[in-house]
Each structure stands twice: as C-alpha cells, then as structure tokens.
Amino acid sequence: MTILSLIAKNKPGEGQKYAHLEQLFKTAIRDGVLLPGEKLPPLRTAAWEAKCSLGTMSRVYSSLERKGLVNARVGQGTFVQEAANIGADVILPNPLQSNYVPPLKNDTIIDLGLNAIANDWGEEIIRWALQRTSTKASSFNLMTYRDGFGDNQQKRALRVFLPETLQGISEDRMLINHGAQNGVYTALGRLASPGDTICQEPLSYPGVSAAISQLGLSSLTVETDAMGICPVSFEQHCKKGRVRILVTTATGHNPTCITTPIARRKEIGLIAQKYDVLIIEDDIYGFLYPDAPPPYAEIFPEQAIYLSGLAKRISPSLRIGFTVAPPHLTMLMAQGITAQTWMVSPILTNAAMEIAGRTEDLTSFTRQTTIAAGKRHDLTNRILAPYITNYASCQSHAWIELSETTSTSQLVRRAAKAGVHILDGSRFANNTTAGKHNIRLSIMTPDTIQQLERGLIKLSTVLSNPNESSCDFF
Structure with missing residues (x-):
C-alpha cells in the first residue's frame, strides 16, 4: 500500500480535513507505509487524491515538518525524516x-x-529537599496510594508558589500535577472532545501543538498584535466555529515576550464568557514578572484555568505543577491524572512541600x-x-x-x-x-x-x- 492509496481509501469528510490528513500521514510514517528517506507525493498530487485544496495539503506538510517527521529540501521535495532524527x-x-x-x-x-533558567541554588535546594523527604516524611505520605485530586494539606503548603492574588483560593479549586505541560495535556484531554476546536496564538511553545495533535483535536490561530490576542479576531473565530478552548501565555509570552495588559485581558475574558470558551493560561514565567496584570483565573474565575510549575522557578527536574480552576473542572482534570499516572509522585510532592516551607x-x-x-x-x-x-x-x-x-x-x-x-x-x-x-x-x-x-x-x-x-x- 502507498500513501496515495491510503489517502484514496480514507478520504476526509466535510469536517476537519487538515487534522484527518495529518493523522493519516503520521500513522503511515509510524506503520512503515512511508519509510525513512522516502519522498512524499507532490502537493498537487496528494491534494487531488484527498479531494482537498492545495492550501490544506500544504498546511499538512508544513505541520509534519514542524513536528520533525519530514524534511523539506528546496528544489527536491519533502522526505520522511530518518528514524534516528525523530524523537523528543x-x-x-x-x-x-x-x-x-x-x-x-x-x-x-x-x-x-x-x-532553562540558570541559578546557583536550584541543585542545592533540591538535594536538601530530597534528603529531608527521605528522613522526615511519614510512611503514610510515602507508602500509600492517593487519587489524582491530591491532598488538601499538600495544596495548602504549595499555594505559596501561586501568584499572591490566588493564594487564598479554596483547596477544591487547586490541583497538583506533573508540571505545566502535563497540565496542558490533561486539561485538553478532559475538557475537549473530538470535533472541538482549540484556539492558539500564531506562535507558542511547541508542547501545546504536540498535545493538540496527540489528542486528535483541531486547532486554529487567532491574530495577535503588540498587546497579545486581538479581540476582534478571537470573536470572529468564536462566531464561526465550535471553539471550545483558548490556550494562551499572557505574561512573558514564549517566544514573543509580550505581556497582555489588563484592559485587553478583560476584553478577551468577556468574549470567552459570551461564547462559553474556556481560557487555559500557561503562566510558567509569571514569577519573573511581579508587576504583570492578574491572571485570567483571578479576573474570570469561572471561565479560566491557570497553569504553572516549578521547572523555571527551581529546576526542570522538579516535575511539579499547579492548576487553578473552577471545582468541577479540577475534578475532571483529577480524573485525567488518575487515568494517566494514578497520582503525582509523593516523593516529588513532599520535596516541593519542604521547599515551600523555606519562605524567606x-x-x-x-x-x-x-x-x-x-x-x-x-x-x-x-x-x-x-x-x-x-x-x-x-x-x-x-x-x-x-x-x-x-x-x-x-x-x-x-x-x-x-x-x-x-x-x-x-x-x-x-x-x-x-x-x-x-x-x-x-x-x-x-x-x-x-x-x-x-x-x-x-x-x-x-x-x-x-x-x-x-x-x-x-
């Protein structure tokens, strides 16, 4: 079977052709229908076979290249990446x-x-915290199962890592996870369904697109300017399609460095309320911006999910993250954590609690x-x-x-x-x-x-x- 015959056999319907075709190519590469080093069909040929526009097929090829699965060579075509070069x-x-x-x-x-963020104290404090955990943590904390919702005592201790304006939230609005990336994946996996559309900024941390692709969701990009997401563009998307979630980094945006001002955040939040769109805000860099506007989860507590973690603040090896959301959403995400890993590592959680105790x-x-x-x-x-x-x-x-x-x-x-x-x-x-x-x-x-x-x-x-x-x- 060739990729063209596979496309002919599995033509996309009238819905999200782009997502269907991208998944078809990824499956073909994974299953060996497309071999390492093999040349992909010309865009026009593939588009004709799929009965889609040239623009749609071009978008598929570009997405495969961004994900490292294929390599476009000027004047030669697009080739499947060698297996050794496909990885993390x-x-x-x-x-x-x-x-x-x-x-x-x-x-x-x-x-x-x-x-990463270099510091002189990250390694020292992690070693200290792990040693304290090994000698001070109770057997009950280290040698038992918990579900994904976590323990209220742990949440109270770890609230110190949240922005000051969110530190007074109730425990049922907070969730501990395995870092911000795990939070993004869990939120998308539990709060969106096949057919839902995820709205993204034109440029963002690649882990978001990887999660969207892995979960088989569709995505579109919203226009941005020097203040972040453009309200007019966002509302146009909300009017047209089934936009379920907007993913954004409103403070210290990676890679553009934009921090969205408070007035713009309120505009975006009101549009999200109007069309019942959830806002997932990745605030992993927020601690570097003490004068930044409050997060969406403070301004629109029923409409927003706040994500952060300790990877940038302390060390990438401390895979502990935090979610703040309405209680019914944290419960859904807790079920996702239980399904993925059953619970967050008690050793890492206790180590993070030890560090949280060193407030000064x-x-x-x-x-x-x-x-x-x-x-x-x-x-x-x-x-x-x-x-x-x-x-x-x-x-x-x-x-x-x-x-x-x-x-x-x-x-x-x-x-x-x-x-x-x-x-x-x-x-x-x-x-x-x-x-x-x-x-x-x-x-x-x-x-x-x-x-x-x-x-x-x-x-x-x-x-x-x-x-x-x-x-x-x-």
Whole structure:
C-alpha cells in the first residue's frame, strides 16, 4: 500500500480535513507505509487524491515538518525524516544531534536555544529537599496510594508558589500535577472532545501543538498584535466555529515576550464568557514578572484555568505543577491524572512541600532571579538592540526580527559554526507564515552573564553580516 492509496481509501469528510490528513500521514510514517528517506507525493498530487485544496495539503506538510517527521529540501521535495532524527527534539531540540554543526576551534557551545533558567541554588535546594523527604516524611505520605485530586494539606503548603492574588483560593479549586505541560495535556484531554476546536496564538511553545495533535483535536490561530490576542479576531473565530478552548501565555509570552495588559485581558475574558470558551493560561514565567496584570483565573474565575510549575522557578527536574480552576473542572482534570499516572509522585510532592516551607529563602531566590533577568535583559538589548522586538517586556528570552532577505535556517547554522546555539522562529509557529523571519534566544540559559555576553557578541557579528560565513569572523 502507498500513501496515495491510503489517502484514496480514507478520504476526509466535510469536517476537519487538515487534522484527518495529518493523522493519516503520521500513522503511515509510524506503520512503515512511508519509510525513512522516502519522498512524499507532490502537493498537487496528494491534494487531488484527498479531494482537498492545495492550501490544506500544504498546511499538512508544513505541520509534519514542524513536528520533525519530514524534511523539506528546496528544489527536491519533502522526505520522511530518518528514524534516528525523530524523537523528543520535536519539542525540545537537541544541539548534539548528528546534523548539528559543531562550533569552530573546539569552542564550547553557548546554548541560547534551550529555554532553562540558570541559578546557583536550584541543585542545592533540591538535594536538601530530597534528603529531608527521605528522613522526615511519614510512611503514610510515602507508602500509600492517593487519587489524582491530591491532598488538601499538600495544596495548602504549595499555594505559596501561586501568584499572591490566588493564594487564598479554596483547596477544591487547586490541583497538583506533573508540571505545566502535563497540565496542558490533561486539561485538553478532559475538557475537549473530538470535533472541538482549540484556539492558539500564531506562535507558542511547541508542547501545546504536540498535545493538540496527540489528542486528535483541531486547532486554529487567532491574530495577535503588540498587546497579545486581538479581540476582534478571537470573536470572529468564536462566531464561526465550535471553539471550545483558548490556550494562551499572557505574561512573558514564549517566544514573543509580550505581556497582555489588563484592559485587553478583560476584553478577551468577556468574549470567552459570551461564547462559553474556556481560557487555559500557561503562566510558567509569571514569577519573573511581579508587576504583570492578574491572571485570567483571578479576573474570570469561572471561565479560566491557570497553569504553572516549578521547572523555571527551581529546576526542570522538579516535575511539579499547579492548576487553578473552577471545582468541577479540577475534578475532571483529577480524573485525567488518575487515568494517566494514578497520582503525582509523593516523593516529588513532599520535596516541593519542604521547599515551600523555606519562605524567606524562596523570596530571596526569586528576587535574585529577577535581578539577574533584568541584568541579562539590559545586556541583550545593549548588544542586539537593532534586532529585538518587545524589548520592554523581555525577561526570560528575546525575540529577534530578521530582514526578509535573510535565510533564517542558514543564520542558525552560521551561528552554530560560531559556537552559539539558537532556535529558528518557525519551531514555534502554529501556521505557515508565523516566525519565518525570527529567531528566539534564551538569555537565562547560560550559567554566567559572561557566557551570555560572549554568545551575544558572536551572534551580533553573524547578524550584522547575514550573507557572510561565520568562518570569516571566528
């Protein structure tokens, strides 16, 4: 059987052709109908066989490429990715892959791609918390089963990690999960059904699209501007289709750095109320923005789901996250957690509770991190000012605008040769046009500000000579 015969046998109906076709190609790759290195049919041929528009099939191919399943080669066509290159890097790119370009002169790579937040105290406090858990936690806490809804004592202890305006919520509005990504997946899986449409920003953290695809849901993108989601565009989508959920990062948006002001949040929330659309807000960077407007879950408590976690605040290894939502929704999500993993790891939960008890240290740690973010933000602007957009709200990362004549993929490779790992903006794209002339920098990843400065200076040289080889400069 070929992919064309598979399409002919499983033609999409009149509904969501894009989602159906994408799943068909993914299944064909998984089952070996399409083999590693095999060339996909030309777009026109595939569209004709599927009885869909060329634009729909083009969107399918672009989505498969963003997910790392295929590789488009200029002038040659689109090919199934080799098996060794299909993996977790669909979401989290791996700079050590075989197709990665090593830096010149054996320099150590300066990683501005992985979106982590370096700190000097994360490892120490995790070791301390695990040791305390091993010696102080009761047998009842460590050696028993619980359901996904969690324990009220744990929730009360961990509320310290929520924004101050949400710390007074009742326990039935809070849920502990395995990190913000797990919260996104659980919320989408339990609160949306096949046929529902998920509304996203044109650019977002790739984990959201991965969850939508894994769950077989449909998605569309809403227009954005310098203040975030455009209310007119959002309402138009709500009027047209079965929009069930809007997913957004309203504070410190990844990758664009936009923080949506309070007036705009109220506009979006009122539209969501009018059309009964749930808002899922990922606030993983919120602790870096103490002056940000309140989250949707505070302004519209019956319409919004708040998600956060400790991956950025303390360490990616501490897979503990938090959900705030109306009680009936936290109960549904608790059922999802029980179905997936039965419960959140008691060891990690107890370790997080130990850390939560160090309130003075947490305040000090957060202040240190925000001060460091401010210094790195100023340094980045000083070196790369002509290229940065949304400078005023940049904290954990930076969004770089390139000219339309600059090849983003080639720039990424030239930066790699110079010893700097950066990410192509198209990795964050939820449609075919977003992020084509951008790169994202994770300015909090290097261990020291001196390492960041070296990387930014190298990148500045590459950016100022976009059509030259970095070999000429390093």
